[in-house]
Amino acid sequence: MFELRDLHVHYDMIHAVKGISLRVEQGEVVALIGANGAGKSTSLRTAAGLKKPTSGQVLLRGEDVTAATAQKRVALGLSLVPEGRHVFTGMTVRENLELGAYLRRDSAGIAQDLEGVFAYFPILKSRQRQAAGTLSGGEQQMLAMGRALMSRPEILLLDEPSMGLSPLLVGEIFDIIAKISKAGTTILLVEQNAMKALRLADRAYVMENGRIAATGTGADMLDSEEVKKSYLGGA
Amino acid sequence: MDVFLQQLINGLSLGSIYALVALGYTMVYGIIKLINFAHCDLYMVGAYIGYLCMTHAGLGFFPSLLLSMAGCMLLGVLIEKIAYKPLRNAPRISLLITAIGMSLLLEYGMMFFFSPNVRTYPPMTGLMARSFTVGGVLLSMQQVVIWLITLALMLLLQYLVHRTRAGRAMRAVSLDKDAARLMGIDIDATISYTFAIGSALAGAAGMLVGVYYNTINPLMGVLPGLKAFVAAVVGGIGIIPGAMAGGYLIGIVEVLVSGYGFSMYRDAIVFALLILILIVRPAGLLGKHEGEKV
Ligand SMILES: Nc1ncnc2c1ncn2[C@@H]1O[C@H](COP(=O)(O)OP(=O)(O)OP(=O)(O)O)[C@@H](O)[C@H]1O
Ligand SMILES: [Mg+2]
Numbered sequence: 001m002f003e004l005r006d007l008h009v010h011y012d013m014i015h016a017v018k019g020i021s022l023r024v025e026q027g028e029v030v031a032l033i034g035a036n037g038a039g040k041s042t043s044l045r046t047a048a049g050l051k052k053p054t055s056g057q058v059l060l061r062g063e064d065v066t067a068a069t070a071q072k073r074v075a076l077g078l079s080l081v082p083e084g085r086h087v088f089t090g091m092t093v094r095e096n097l098e099l100g101a102y103l104r105r106d107s108a109g110i111a112q113d114l115e116g117v118f119a120y121f122p123i124l125k126s127r128q129r130q131a132a133g134t135l136s137g138g139e140q141q142m143l144a145m146g147r148a149l150m151s152r153p154e155i156l157l158l159d160e161p162s163m164g165l166s167p168l169l170v171g172e173i174f175d176i177i178a179k180i181s182k183a184g185t186t187i188l189l190v191e192q193n194a195m196k197a198l199r200l201a202d203r204a205y206v207m208e209n210g211r212i213a214a215t216g217t218g219a220d221m222l223d224s225e226e227v228k229k230s231y232l233g234g235a
Numbered sequence: 236m237d238v239f240l241q242q243l244i245n246g247l248s249l250g251s252i253y254a255l256v257a258l259g260y261t262m263v264y265g266i267i268k269l270i271n272f273a274h275c276d277l278y279m280v281g282a283y284i285g286y287l288c289m290t291h292a293g294l295g296f297f298p299s300l301l302l303s304m305a306g307c308m309l310l311g312v313l314i315e316k317i318a319y320k321p322l323r324n325a326p327r328i329s330l331l332i333t334a335i336g337m338s339l340l341l342e343y344g345m346m347f348f349f350s351p352n353v354r355t356y357p358p359m360t361g362l363m364a365r366s367f368t369v370g371g372v373l374l375s376m377q378q379v380v381i382w383l384i385t386l387a388l389m390l391l392l393q394y395l396v397h398r399t400r401a402g403r404a405m406r407a408v409s410l411d412k413d414a415a416r417l418m419g420i421d422i423d424a425t426i427s428y429t430f431a432i433g434s435a436l437a438g439a440a441g442m443l444v445g446v447y448y449n450t451i452n453p454l455m456g457v458l459p460g461l462k463a464f465v466a467a468v469v470g471g472i473g474i475i476p477g478a479m480a481g482g483y484l485i486g487i488v489e490v491l492v493s494g495y496g497f498s499m500y501r502d503a504i505v506f507a508l509l510i511l512i513l514i515v516r517p518a519g520l521l522g523k524h525e526g527e528k529v
Contacts, residue, residue, distance in 0.1 A: 050413055074419035086414040088407055099407055102400070103419040151419065 001026045001186055002047075002078070002155050007056035009039070009046050016042040018210035019056065024155065029177070029187045031197040031218065034207030035230070040190045041083050043207075044157045047188075048080035049073045061154065075103055077154030081161060083190075085144040089133030093124055096132050096143055100150025109152070117146040120176050138169045145176070155186040162193050174200060198222045206230075237371045242494035243487060248378045248447060250486025251385035255440035256463035257470065257478035258392065259311075259433030265409040265473035266429045268327070272334040273314055275460020276341035277434050281307045281441025282451040283349065289357050296363060296446070300384070303442040304435040311434025312427050320423070345453035353452045356445045363446075381443050388439060389479060392432065396475060401428050409473065462489075462505070469509050471519030480520055485509070 002024040009017035017039040024030045032040050045051045047058055049070035057066045060076050068076075079100075088096050097117060101110045118125040121142040127135065132143055141161055148156060158177065162170040174196050181187050181200075191197035198204055201218035206227060214226060221227045256278050263271045281303040288299035318337050322330045358364065359377060366375035396402040404425045407415040416422060444459070445451050466485045470477025485505060492504045512520065 048417060050416060069421075070416040071419045071421055074417070080417055082413065082417065086411050086417075088410045088414060090410050091406065095403065099403060099415075099418045099420075102404070147418075 001028075001061060002188065003057075003059040004043065004047060005057040005059065007043065007046060007058070008054040009042050009051060010054050011042075016210055017046065017053075020205075020207065020210070020212050022205050022212065022215075024186055024188050026186055027181075027184065028202045029181050029189060029200055031194075031201035031204040032188060032190045032207060033192075033194045033197055033204060034213075038207040039210040040207055041159055044080055044159050044188070044190060045082070047073075047157060048078060048082075050080075071103070074151055077152075078157065079148040079151045079153035079155070080157040081144045081148045081159060083159040083163070085137075085140045087132040087135070087140050087143050087147070089131065091132055092129055093132055093135070093143055094128040096147050097124070097150050100147035101152075103151065110150070113150055113152055117149050120149075120179065121146050138165050138173075141165065141173065145173075149180070149185075153185060155188065156180065157188045157190075159190045160192055161189070162191065162196070170196065194227075195222070198227075238494060239491075240370075240372045242491050244372060244374060244378060245494070246487030246490035247483065248381045248486070249490055250483035251381050252440045252444050252447070252482075253459065253463045253466050253486045254479045254482025255385055255388065255436045255443075256459060257466040257482040258389075258475065259437045260464050261467040261470070261472055261475060261478040262405075262429050262433045264467070266405065266426055267319070267323075267330075269319065269330050269334060270464065271433075272331075272460075273337035273341055274433070274437055275456035275463065276338050276345075277307045277311055277437040277456075278441040278444075278460065279345065279451070279453060279456035280310060280341065281438030282445040282455060283345065283354075283441075284438065285442030285445050286354055286356055286451060296359070296380075300439060300442050303438040305438075307438025307441070308431045308435040311430045311437070315427060315430040320426075342453050342456075349453070351453055353450045356449045356451065358449075359446065377447055381447060384439065384443065388436060392436070392475065395432065401425070405429055458502075465506070465509050469512050469519055471522030474519065474521050477519055477521035484520075 004020055004022050006019050006021055007017055008019055020043060034040055042051065046053050049068060053066065057064055059065065060073060060078055063076065065073050065076065088099065097114060101113070104110055123139055124142060124146055127139065132140065135143060145161065161173050161177065165173065170193060177187065177189065178200060189197055189201065198218045198221050204216065204218050204221045205212050206214040214224065216224070256275065259274050260271065263269055263274065284303040284306040285299045288294040288302050314337055318333050319330060322333060363376050363380065366373060396405060404415065404420045405428060407418060407420055408422055408425045412422060462485055463482060466481030467478045469484065470479070470481030488508060489501055489505050492501050497504060516522070
């Protein structure tokens with residue numbers, strides 16, 4: 001479904017991602033966890049086509065999209081909810097959601113997906129006419145996720161969706177991610193909240209200094225002493 | 236009172252022209268954060284295209300206007316592709332210097348190929364030459380045409396920016412390029428589209444000014460360009476309605492100042508006023524944090 005193969009990414013002299021390989025199968029939820037600066041966001045941005053890799057490959061639904069534009073990848077069914085949300089602050093909630101469907105022409109399907117997004121995030125429905133910049137952080141996160149869903153993605157990449165949210169809201173966001181997965185969307189989830197991410201995930205990868213340090217099922221990782229010590233607060 | 240009304244009418248005409256040029260500055264700034272110094276020269280080129288169409292090709296006013304707009308659109312898009320696009324990831328100062336170079340190239344290229352001499356637009360004929368008095372105020376058909384064309388172009392622009400897919404893409408790119416790419420928006424195409432629209436508006440302004448003031452020359456864009464740029468800043472750079480408001484404000488103030496006998500200090504007074512506005516409202520008249528940008 002989705003694969004990174006021996007991916008290297010540089011920012012000028014900084015070697016941020018040092019040859020990672022990972023796969024996500026159809027219907028899976030895969031978690032990617034790791035300390036700050038490990039290279040998680042860089043990997044996702046490279047997968048989405050915002051950053052060019054130095055070497056390695058990005059495969060999407062059987063196609064090598066390493067050289068493809070971000071646009072092509074969206075068309076092929078990849079959608080990234082970037083770290084920090086990046087909603088279009090000067091536009092209304094509704095316009096943000098409509099931009100999510102920018103490449104689509106099927107207005108009936110778009111209308112249907114809009115209702116779907118409102119079902120996940122009822123607050124967005126009542127805020128449709130409001131400028132996205134006036135939403136709270138949690139609401140902006142919901143908008144960013146809703147916007148990504150509007151492209152009807154096959155695979156959804158989520159970069160720290162729970163960042164900066166209240167514990168209550170974190171729980172809510174994780175519930176919705178589970179629902180999105182149940183509805184058939186494949187998910188690659190980057191999270192600081194490793195405990196919650198591992199509970200939700202079928203499989204997980206741990207990144208350290210630009211490399212994959214460990215991998216296994218979500219349950220295995222939760223039990224692993226190594227992972228516990230480093231990422232779960234030494235529990 | 237009559238003097239005031241008369242000057243207001245004249246100011247509205249000049250303001251229309253500044254507003255059209257200011258729109259191009261603000262749109263290009265909104266999308267690539269570049270002060271496009273060559274923009275004022277597109278206005279000059281537009282005036283020349285209109286001149287050539289009307290004198291040498293013997294075309295009427297409207298066909299000439301459309302051709303000036305089309306010619307400037309093409310030139311604006313080419314300039315972006317050839318001169319600015321390769322510098323997309325270069326330091327901002329390189330881009331700015333390139334824009335200045337492009338401006339000089341257009342001005343002195345025009346002098347080289349078409350001579351630095353002043354050219355005179357043919358006099359308008361028929362309905363366009365008419366003028367009438369309304370309540371003691373002289374109104375020429377040309378002025379009415381300038382207002383109406385400017386109004387039509389602004390409405391068209393609002394429609395393009397707010398109601399079309401490409402317009403929505405433009406606003407998205409100006410707000411957040413990465414997020415726009417994640418929506419599947421083609422950034423290069425959107426930037427070209429922005430240059431096309433802004434340049435066409437400058438072309439229209441050049442043609443209108445030729446008809447209104449009759450004479451054109453290769454350096455005619457410099458001072459109006461500066462004023463239009465200031466209009467864009469005063470309105471709030473990157474904000475479309477701000478450029479319109481700024482353009483009209485400058486045009487009207489300038490004409491009023493001249494009309495009351497201070498034409499010697501016209502530019503000084505205009506710029507002093509603008510500095511004052513910017514001291515009070517540094518983000519411009521319509522600028523605010525959540526301002527809609529293009
Ligand atoms: N735009 C950039 N320019 C230069 N270096 C960068 C840039 N973005 C990231 N880096 C560097 O690349 C490395 C990986 O960063 P990245 O953002 O991918 O980490 P991360 O795992 O997402 O961290 P976090 O958990 O804090 O979000 C870091 O050393 C970071 O400083
Ligand atoms: Mg990150």
